[in-house]
Amino acid sequence: MLRLFAFSLVLCVGSCAPFKRAFLDPSAAYQAALNATWLTFWSPQQQMWNQNDPACNSGFSAPSVWNAAVAAKAVTDSYDGLSAYSVAQLLIANYQNPQGWFLALTNKDNDCYTDDNAQVAWVLVDSYQVTRNQAHLAAAQQVVGLIRSQWYANGGGVRWLVNGDYLASISTAEAALAAMRVYDVAPDPSLVLFADLCVEWLFANLQDPKDGLLFDGKQASSGTVNDGKLTYSVGTAMSALAYLYKHTGNTNYVTQAINLGSAATNRTGAFYLSSGIWNNPLQYLHLLFAGFADLLTLAPPQSGDQERLYQFFAQEVTRQAQYVFQYLQIDGTGSYTSNLYSYLQLVFQKFAATNTPTQGYKPDPGNFCGGNVNGRNLRSLMDNALALQVFHEASRVLW
Ligand SMILES: *[C@@H]1O[C@H](CO)[C@@H](O)[C@H](O)[C@H]1NC(C)=O
Numbered sequence: 001m002l003r004l005f006a007f008s009l010v011l012c013v014g015s016c017a018p019f020k021r022a023f024l025d026p027s028a029a030y031q032a033a034l035n036a037t038w039l040t041f042w043s044p045q046q047q048m049w050n051q052n053d054p055a056c057n058s059g060f061s062a063p064s065v066w067n068a069a070v071a072a073k074a075v076t077d078s079y080d081g082l083s084a085y086s087v088a089q090l091l092i093a094n095y096q097n098p099q100g101w102f103l104a105l106t107n108k109d110n111d112c113y114t115d116d117n118a119q120v121a122w123v124l125v126d127s128y129q130v131t132r133n134q135a136h137l138a139a140a141q142q143v144v145g146l147i148r149s150q151w152y153a154n155g156g157g158v159r160w161l162v163n164g165d166y167l168a169s170i171s172t173a174e175a176a177l178a179a180m181r182v183y184d185v186a187p188d189p190s191l192v193l194f195a196d197l198c199v200e201w202l203f204a205n206l207q208d209p210k211d212g213l214l215f216d217g218k219q220a221s222s223g224t225v226n227d228g229k230l231t232y233s234v235g236t237a238m239s240a241l242a243y244l245y246k247h248t249g250n251t252n253y254v255t256q257a258i259n260l261g262s263a264a265t266n267r268t269g270a271f272y273l274s275s276g277i278w279n280n281p282l283q284y285l286h287l288l289f290a291g292f293a294d295l296l297t298l299a300p301p302q303s304g305d306q307e308r309l310y311q312f313f314a315q316e317v318t319r320q321a322q323y324v325f326q327y328l329q330i331d332g333t334g335s336y337t338s339n340l341y342s343y344l345q346l347v348f349q350k351f352a353a354t355n356t357p358t359q360g361y362k363p364d365p366g367n368f369c370g371g372n373v374n375g376r377n378l379r380s381l382m383d384n385a386l387a388l389q390v391f392h393e394a395s396r397v398l399w
């Protein structure tokens with residue numbers, strides 16, 4: 001921990017004025033953001049997240065299941081049984097349909113995505129781990145069973161939209177991780193086989209040989225590949241591989257995860273801005289932090305070379321988390337934004353004072369109360385939840 005601290009100091013020499021550098025203590029940042037999130041977004045009446053900022057809108061509005069599940073995971077990361085129970089329960093109460101799927105919106109039309117469902121499964125397993133609530137384990141097992149039914153029989157990959165045509169890298173990677181998280185608490189060998197199929201399918205079908213990263217997905221019917229690249233597929237694949245290693249001892253999984261980690265930290269690669277900051281919005285980025293944290297904690301280094309590489313990964317994760325803490329926090333409140341350029345001018349100016357922005361400041365009225373870009377900023381449940389997850393994962397790599 002001291003070593004990482006010194007590393008941050010070196011980066012700061014001569015370049016910190018006029019804003020004082022605030023050092024990241026990931027656990028303290030996590031706790032402060034957790035408090036802010038409960039206070040702002042929890043509705044005790046509804047026993048549910050309210051996605052409105054109450055300082056601007058006194059009404060209640062339910063988030064999508066994706067946002068609700070990300071916020072729930074941010075809470076279960078605290079390992080507090082009572083709150084883990086509440087957030088797992090809100091997902092069941094508000095989004096689950098009679099078959100066991102978790103629907104995208106609380107209006108319960110039939111919009112349903114396997115990646116959302118995998119994220120719900122992680123929360124249910126987390127809750128089971130601290131509460132031993134059997135219903136939460138059963139719901140996790142049920143949802144993983146449903147996700148497995150979305151494996152494309154004619155060539156593999158997990159369908160993104162339930163019964164849809166698109167085979168996404170994210171749904172496949174998240175399905176693998178959900179299976180392994182369930183295996184962790186309720187071992188069933190078929191879950192390991194499924195997770196292995198998923199990750200091997202990703203490497204065989206969606207890895208770009210030029211830089212080692214993963215493409216977004218492909219259509220089952222035409223085979224057409226969408227060659228976009230997002231950090232969350234890579235991060236989640238790393239997590240799934242780390243769990244596969246944990247339960248099989250097969251070091252090939254570690255090698256594959258390390259190769260993904262190296263590809264993700266290629267400074268001239270697709271995941272970096274010229275400023276040296278990871279370039280995805282936080283909603284894709286938090287799972288890359290998790291991928292590194294899972295690799296470093298579940299697959300201990302076996303050689304000096306691997307140890308040095310892990311130190312590099314840990315420093316990079318810490319540096320990127322420091323950026324979130326220092327530049328995406330709203331005035332030291334424990335609330336966060338995911339966008340430097342469209343939110344608060346002060347937030348942007350603080351960044352621009354010591355870094356090279358890749359674009360100018362352009363406030364988005366959607367980020368302000370009543371659309372007034374000179375007025376009060378709107379706080380966001382999702383952005384807070386993403387920052388929470390980033391700090392939690394950063395606290396796991398301080399080794
Ligand atoms: C968070 O809230 C708890 C309980 O109210 C309190 O004890 C703690 O000091 C708070 N932590 C931070 C960092 O605000």
Ligand SMILES: *[C@@H]1O[C@H](CO)[C@@H](O)[C@H](O)[C@H]1NC(C)=O
Binds near residue numbers: 210211212267268269
């Ligand atoms: C890093 O990324 C660049 C740009 O995609 C690529 O040309 C280069 O081969 C990558 N380096 C490695 C070691 O993969």
